[in-house]
Amino acid sequence: MSVAHxxxxxxxxxxxxxxxxxxxxxxxxxxxxxxxxxxRYGPLPELRGRKNRSAxxxxxxxxxxQGRGGAGFPTARKLEAVDARGGTPVVVxxxxxxxxxxxxxxxxxxxxxxxxLDGAAVAAAALGAREAIVAxxxxxxxxxxxxxxxxxRAHAAGVKLRVxxxxxxxxxxxxxxxxxxxxxxxxKPTFTPPRPYExxxxxxxxxxxxxxTLAHLALxxxxxxxxxxxIGTHDEPGSVLVTLSGAVRxxxxxxxxxxxxxxxxxxxxxxxxxxxxxxxxGGYFGSWLPAAxxxxxxxxxxxxxxxxxxxxxxxxxxxxxxxxxxxESARVTRYLAVxxxxxxxxCVHGLSAIAEDMLQIARLNDAEGARRALERRLPxxxxxxxxxxxxxxxxxxxSALRVFAREIELHAVHGRCTGRAREPILPLPARRPEAxx
Numbered sequence: 542m543s544v545a546h547x548x549x550x551x552x553x554x555x556x557x558x559x560x561x562x563x564x565x566x567x568x569x570x571x572x573x574x575x576x577x578x579x580x581r582y583g584p585l586p587e588l589r590g591r592k593n594r595s596a597x598x599x600x601x602x603x604x605x606x607q608g609r610g611g612a613g614f615p616t617a618r619k620l621e622a623v624d625a626r627g628g629t630p631v632v633v634x635x636x637x638x639x640x641x642x643x644x645x646x647x648x649x650x651x652x653x654x655x656x657x658l659d660g661a662a663v664a665a666a667a668l669g670a671r672e673a674i675v676a677x678x679x680x681x682x683x684x685x686x687x688x689x690x691x692x693x694r695a696h697a698a699g700v701k702l703r704v705x706x707x708x709x710x711x712x713x714x715x716x717x718x719x720x721x722x723x724x725x726x727x728x729k730p731t732f733t734p735p736r737p738y739e740x741x742x743x744x745x746x747x748x749x750x751x752x753x754t755l756a757h758l759a760l761x762x763x764x765x766x767x768x769x770x771x772i773g774t775h776d777e778p779g780s781v782l783v784t785l786s787g788a789v790r791x792x793x794x795x796x797x798x799x800x801x802x803x804x805x806x807x808x809x810x811x812x813x814x815x816x817x818x819x820x821x822x823g824g825y826f827g828s829w830l831p832a833a834x835x836x837x838x839x840x841x842x843x844x845x846x847x848x849x850x851x852x853x854x855x856x857x858x859x860x861x862x863x864x865x866x867x868x869e870s871a872r873v874t875r876y877l878a879v880x881x882x883x884x885x886x887x888c889v890h891g892l893s894a895i896a897e898d899m900l901q902i903a904r905l906n907d908a909e910g911a912r913r914a915l916e917r918r919l920p921x922x923x924x925x926x927x928x929x930x931x932x933x934x935x936x937x938x939x940s941a942l943r944v945f946a947r948e949i950e951l952h953a954v955h956g957r958c959t960g961r962a963r964e965p966i967l968p969l970p971a972r973r974p975e976a977x978x
Contacts, residue, residue, distance in 0.1 A: 553583035555764035559772070560796045561780050562756050566652050572684040575691040578655040585659055585699065586762055588666035597667045597762060598624065604766035605778045606758070610635065610714075610751035611826070611854045613842055616758070619748060622738040624668055626746035632665045632673040632700070633723065633742060633749045636681060637707045637714035640824050641876075641968045642856040645782035646752040648794045650681035653756070654688035660755025662699035663762045664748060673700050674742065676707040676719055711825075711880035712930060716749040718882070729882040730928035753782050773799040777841045781852065787821075787859035787966050788814045797840060804836040807859065815861035819944050821967070823853025825873055826933030828940035829866065832859075849940065858967055865960025867948050869967050870941035871899035876969050877934045885927035892934055894918055899938065908953040915942070 556564050565573045565581050573581075588597055602617035623630050634657060638646040649657050661673040677685050685704050692698040705723065712718055713728035720741045722728035741747025750758075757779060761769050770778040777799045783806060786792040790811030797806055803820065807813055817832035828850045830838070838844050842851050860866055878896040881888035895918050901911035919939060922931045942949065951957045 553581070553763070555768045556760075559780060559798065561760060562649065562653070562656065562753065562782060563794070563796045565656070570652070572651065572688065573653055573655060575655055575688070575695055575697065578653075578659075582656070582659075582760070582763060585663055585759070588663060588762075594667045594669070597663065600761060600766050601758065604761050604769040605776070606754070606761065606769065607777065608751065609753035609757070609781060609855065611824075613852065616750070616754055619738065619750070620664065620667065623746045623748045626739060628746060630668045630670045630746040630748060631742045632661050632668065632670045633716075633719065633737075633747055634661050634673065634675040634677075634755060635714060635716060635719055635749050635751050636675060636677040636685075637709060637719060638678065638751075639709050639711045639714045640854050640856060641970055642784060642786060642821075642824055642858055643854045644784045645794050645855060647678065647681050649752045649756055649782070650677055651684045654681075654685050655692075656756045656759050657752040658685075658688060658692065658698075658702065659759035659762075660750075660752075660757070661702070663758055664750065664755060665700040668748060670748075671701055673702050674723060675702060675704045676723065677704065678709045679706060682706050711877070712882045712928070715928065717928075719749065720747060729884060730930070732928045774839075774841055774843070776843060781840070781855055783840070784856045785810055785859075786857070786968065788817060788861040789859050790814055800839045800841045800844065802837060802839055803857070806840065806857075807836070813859060813861075815863060817859050818862040818864075819860045819866055821856075821858040821860065822850045824856035825854075825877060825937055826929075827851065827853040827856070828936060829860075829870070829944040830940075831944055849943075860966055861962065863960065863962040864966050865903070865948065865958050865962075866941065866945040867899070867952060868903040868958070868960060869965065870938065870945065871896070871903040872965060872969065873967050874899045874934065874938055874941075877930070877937070881930050882928060885925075885931075887922045887926040887931040891918065891922040891931060895922070895934070895938060899941075902949060902952050903958075905952055905956050905958065908949075908956070912949060912953045 606616040607613045636650050665673050689702045708728045715730045717731040718728045720737045723742050737747040737749050773779045780796050781799050783795050819829050820835035830848050830850050875896040878892035898911040898915040902908040919935050923935050
């Protein structure tokens with residue numbers, strides 16, 4: 542199944558192999574212009590009319606595209622849920638990306654904004670939406686604003702585009718938090734019905750997608766689901782953008798086929814700069830994995846599941862043996878406690894308590910008592926929050942307890958730490974981002 546081809550449109554060869562999304566990145570680091578973008582990818586197909594819209598929705602389903610924001614929800618199901626509500630929906634580009642170790646969406650918005658805006662345009666056309674709101678952070682705001690102006694001048698917008706600068710807090714990127722902010726409320730998750738696809742921005746059914754997912758939609762609209770499936774795995778097709786950092790020679794944003802072993806990605810990044818003890822996969826709501834297991838694992842949710850891991854936010858941090866995984870985990874747990882929405886007891890009291898426990902263990906200050914307290918507290922938090930922030934934090938801490946069990950034992954029983962590195966590895970904001978309003 543594919544979107545009907547308009548013979549009047551110039552044919553453009555589909556990218557063969559990789560990169561796909563990052564193919565057009567300029568060597569000078571400046572955003573790709575609309576003219577250059579169209580030379581590379583050609584114009585979008587015509588999606589007016591129910592037949593073309595249905596064909597596109599079918600193509601997305603056939604592609605097997607899953608959301609690239611974290612949860613990995615099938616994109617076709619999100620589109621269909623909004624479409625089934627009727628009325629005039631709204632499309633929201635969720636470019637907040639408030640997680641410190643992740644930068645892939647910022648790169649797409651800052652350097653390849655037209656690919657993301659194409660995705661917003663085809664999603665809007667397929668759903669019959671008249672407006673697409675592009676919510677971005679401070680860094681990408683100028684490039685996206687300029688790209689929208691280019692499209693308006695060229696009469697190539699395809700949909701009314703509105704750019705909004707959103708708070709860059711950790712919880713502000715959750716889709717209900719973003720919808721709340723766009724409706725004039727605080728940028729905090731709601732997790733009570735109705736969901737955004739039922740009633741979101743301005744009370745309309747709302748599709749919220751992250752920039753990478755929309756960029757893939759733009760390419761599927763042009764080249765079809767068969768092309769999309771030529772890389773990746775059967776159940777998790779396509780490519781994925783990964784933010785790689787830590788003890789690697791060339792940290793940055795990499796595009797790999799889903800299913801690529803992690804050791805191949807690290808080889809692309811020039812290899813590790815030191816012996817690795819562990820790898821954080823999936824960002825700060827992800828999991829620590831032992832280095833030997835992680836390096837051999839394929840980068841897919843199915844491949845990581847036996848290790849109790851998942852792709853999550855597609856942020857990967859390589860931890861050298863010279864760094865104390867307990868101290869690194871304590872720093873992040875404290876950050877997650879501070880960044881909570883503060884809407885329930887598990888966040889306000891529970892996260893602060895487990896953050897303090899982690900710090901006590903890391904600092905060798907009654908580490909054995911803190912470890913026992915931590916093991917009691919974690920089950921009391923899971924599944925009890927007003928949103929999923931406590932669950933994500935518990936997942937991260939549990940993985941630290943599992944992977945760094947030997948180091949925790951040294952801290953708790955022997956009062957000794959093997960860490961020698963002075964500089965932290967896991968990135969945290971230099972200053973606290975602006976508070977949600």
